[in-house]
Structure formats: structure tokens, C-alpha cells
Amino acid sequence: MMATTTPIIVDVPLGDRAYQAHVGPGLLDLLGDKLAPLGLRKRCVVITDSTVGPLYGKRALTSLDTAGYKATLLTVPAGEASKSLSQAESLCRQMIEHGCDRHAFVVALGGGVIGDLAGFVAGTFYRGVPYVQIPTTIVSQVDSSVGGKTGVNMPEGKNLIGVFHQPRLVLADTETLDSLPEREFREGFAEVIKHAAIRDADMVPMIEAVLKDRHANLPELMARNIAIKSKVVVEDEYETTGTRALLNFGHTIGHGIEAAAGYGQLLHGEAISLGLIAAARLSCVFSDLDDMGKATIVSLLEAFHLPTAIPESITDDIILDYLSRDKKFEEGHIRFVLLRELGDAFVSNAVTLDAIKASIIALRK
Ligand code: NAD
Numbered sequence: 001m002m003a004t005t006t007p008i009i010v011d012v013p014l015g016d017r018a019y020q021a022h023v024g025p026g027l028l029d030l031l032g033d034k035l036a037p038l039g040l041r042k043r044c045v046v047i048t049d050s051t052v053g054p055l056y057g058k059r060a061l062t063s064l065d066t067a068g069y070k071a072t073l074l075t076v077p078a079g080e081a082s083k084s085l086s087q088a089e090s091l092c093r094q095m096i097e098h099g100c101d102r103h104a105f106v107v108a109l110g111g112g113v114i115g116d117l118a119g120f121v122a123g124t125f126y127r128g129v130p131y132v133q134i135p136t137t138i139v140s141q142v143d144s145s146v147g148g149k150t151g152v153n154m155p156e157g158k159n160l161i162g163v164f165h166q167p168r169l170v171l172a173d174t175e176t177l178d179s180l181p182e183r184e185f186r187e188g189f190a191e192v193i194k195h196a197a198i199r200d201a202d203m204v205p206m207i208e209a210v211l212k213d214r215h216a217n218l219p220e221l222m223a224r225n226i227a228i229k230s231k232v233v234v235e236d237e238y239e240t241t242g243t244r245a246l247l248n249f250g251h252t253i254g255h256g257i258e259a260a261a262g263y264g265q266l267l268h269g270e271a272i273s274l275g276l277i278a279a280a281r282l283s284c285v286f287s288d289l290d291d292m293g294k295a296t297i298v299s300l301l302e303a304f305h306l307p308t309a310i311p312e313s314i315t316d317d318i319i320l321d322y323l324s325r326d327k328k329f330e331e332g333h334i335r336f337v338l339l340r341e342l343g344d345a346f347v348s349n350a351v352t353l354d355a356i357k358a359s360i361i362a363l364r365k
């Protein structure tokens with residue numbers, strides 16, 4: 001257990017739904033204390049998964065117990081399959097069995113799967129109870145724990161059922177990232193590199209510094225990414241103005257490759273790495289991104305050992321088949337996020353399916 005240093009605090013100023021993200025090592029042990037200003041009642045559940053629970057569940061419960069909260073740990077199997085309506089129903093029923101009512105609150109302890117699932121449970125249990133996010137992966141710290149998108153998957157597709165429900169607090173304990181397997185640690189950087197590409201070119205040296213020393217600046221880097229996410233969410237909380245869509249940079253083609261690979265072959269961040277390269281290439285064709293900007297994105301992804309070429313087992317035809325089914329295509333065009341330069345993204349209607357095909361073929365080289 002590392003000594004706690006002063007956390008970095010990032011505000012998410014959403015009026016009566018405003019909250020803070022606290023970022024730093026050792027915050028898990030301060031969970032109970034950090035809840036005090038929120039005025040929550042004492043009954044709560046900590047929802048976690050079968051990998052994270054054994055690692056961090058006890059520390060969360062101890063901290064809650066010491067601060068006078070009555071907490072029950074509820075554990076689901078690790079993995080995307082737990083983001084389901086049946087798992088959400090099971091959690092709600094367990095909460096009722098344990099005596100929770102509309103005065104209870106939820107703590108989500110885990111990666112994006114747990115954040116989305118527990119957030120959805122919190123958003124619907126008794127028509128909505130408060131919840132706190134304790135994200136334990138790179139993706140969940142820089143992206144999913146902030147912004148209030150919660151939900152579960154359907155057999156027909158990902159995230160099809162959900163609610164916007166903002167957390168009351170985000171505690172990003174950067175020390176928990178130490179137990180991530182190397183591949184999972186690295187894949188999360190696809191989203192960090194995406195943030196640099198769409199909003200913050202000056203973050204590039206900070207990202208590179210992690211490669212030399214993982215501990216040197218992780219809290220600062222996570223906080224800087226949360227600040228980017230916060231700003232985008234504040235500009236477009238309910239995804240109506242188009243700003244929040246900028247977060248999809250690299251995701252249209254990335255999702256197509258992920259689906260074509262069959263979920264599980266490529267980690268999400270690995271598929272997004274390929275999507276980012278294709279989107280950078282299209283930004284050079286349909287916008288003003290220069291070769292240097294594109295090369296910076298590619299070399300950052302390479303430095304994190306993220307794929308820059310599509311595995312041979314995934315054919316162009318299968319990827320294009322998935323992409324053609326994308327409902328965002330209208331008469332051969334799609335709303336596609338492009339870069340004007342590194343750090344400056346916009347939504348374009350100019351990108352054609354043929355150009356997307358060419359960018360996928362280019363990923364073979
Ligand atoms: P995840 O939650 O499945 O975590 C990945 C794996 O790492 C799991 O097996 C988990 O048990 C394990 N793990 C988590 N923390 C660990 C730790 N500290 N040490 C060791 N192992 C640990 O996946 P993820 O990448 O964190 O999140 C992906 C999910 O997030 C997807 O369902 C995606 O749709 C969602 N998401 C949501 C948003 C949003 O805005 N709500 C944004 C991005 C992604």
C-alpha cells in the first residue's frame with residue numbers, strides 16, 4: 001500500500017450534476033472519507049468483478065466500514081459478457097435482498113465494464129440512486145468513468161440499452177493500474193493518444209514519458225485526460241451538438257475491425273489503434289492533416305506496441321461487410337471524425353465508403 005500524495009482534482013462542472021474526479025495513488029483507502037461531503041446515506045453496495053474484487057474489494061470495504069458505511073460487495077464475472085440486462089437484473093435483486101432501497105448508493109469498482117454496468121444499475125434502481133466510480137483500468141480512468149454514459153449490451157449490439165447518469169464522484173487511484181497485465185495497460189493508451197489527436201497535441205511528450213517511467217507522471221497524465229473528457233462532456237452532455245462525437249475519432253473503422261476480428265481476438269484498444277491510423281490517413285486526404293501529424297500518431301501507437309497493420313486472418317471483405325452495415329452511412333457517406341491538425345478535430349460528411357475501403361487496404365502495408 002503506497003503512501004497517499006495530494007490528489008489532483010478535476011472538476012466536471014455540470015450544474016446540479018457537477019462532480020469532481022480525484023486522481024492519484026492510494027485513493028482507494030480514502031474512499032470512506034471522500035464520501036463525507038456528498039451527504040449520502042449509509043447503505044451501499046460495491047459492485048466489482050471477479051478479477052478486481054479479490055485485488056481491491058477488501059480495501060474498499062474497510063475504508064467504507066471505518067467511515068461508518070454499511071457496504072456489501074457484489075461480484076460479477078470479469079469480462080464484457082457481464083454487461084448484460086440479466087446481470088443488471090441480478091444485481092438489482094441482490095440489492096433488494098440486502099435491504100437496499102432508494103436511499104442506498106452504489107460504488108463501481110473496476111474497469112469500464114463495471115463502470116457501465118454498475119452505473120446502469122444505479123441509474124435505474126428505484127428510478128436512480130447515486131453512484132461513485134472507482135475506475136481501475138486506463139480506459140476507465142481516462143474515458144468511461146467520466147461523462148455519465150452507462151449501459152449494457154444486447155445480442156444485437158453493444159451499449160444498446162442505457163441511461164445518462166452522472167456519478168457523484170470519481171476516484172481514480174493510479175496505484176491500481178500497477179496490477180493490470182502489460183497488454184491491457186498498453187491498449188488503454190489508444191484512447192489517450194486519441195485524446196491528444198482530437199484536443200491536446202501538447203500532451204504528446206507526456207505520453208512518451210510513460211514509456212520511460214510508468215510511475216513518473218501517471219497521475220498527471222490521467223488527470224489531463226479526464227480534463228479533456230470533462231470539457232467535451234460539459235460542452236455536449238447528451239451528445240446533441242456534435243462535440244461529444246469527436247470522441248469517436250478512430251472508432252468507426254476501429255469498431256468494424258473489432259467486430260470483424262470476432263470480439264476477443266483484438267483488444268478494443270488494439271482495434272482502435274488501427275482505426276486511428278486509418279482516420280489519420282483520411283484526415284490527410286479529406287482535411288489538412290500533414291504527414292508529420294499522421295506520423296506522430298502512428299509512432300506513438302507503435303511505441304505502445306499497438307498494432308499498425310491488420311492481422312492477415314481478418315479479410316478486407318469481412319471488415320467492409322461490417323462497416324457497410326453501419327447505420328451511420330447514408331448514400332455512401334458517413335459522419336466521420338477528421339483532424340485539421342493534431343489536437344483539432346471536426347465531424348465531416350465528405351468521407352466516402354470507397355475512401356474508407358482504400359484506408360483499410362492501406363493498413364495491410
Ligand atoms: P474491463 O472493464 O473489461 O477490464 C478489462 C480487464 O481488466 C477485465 O478482465 C478486468 O477484470 C481487468 N481489470 C480491471 N482492472 C484491473 C486491475 N487494476 N488490475 C488487474 N486487472 C484489472 O474493460 P475496460 O477496457 O476497462 O472497459 C471496456 C468497457 O468500457 C467496454 O464495455 C466499453 O463499452 C466501455 N466504455 C464505456 C465508455 C463510456 O463512456 N461509458 C467509454 C469507453 C469504454
Ligand code: GLY
Pocket residue numbers: 143144147149244247
Ligand atoms: N466514450 C464516449 C463518450 O463518452 O461519449
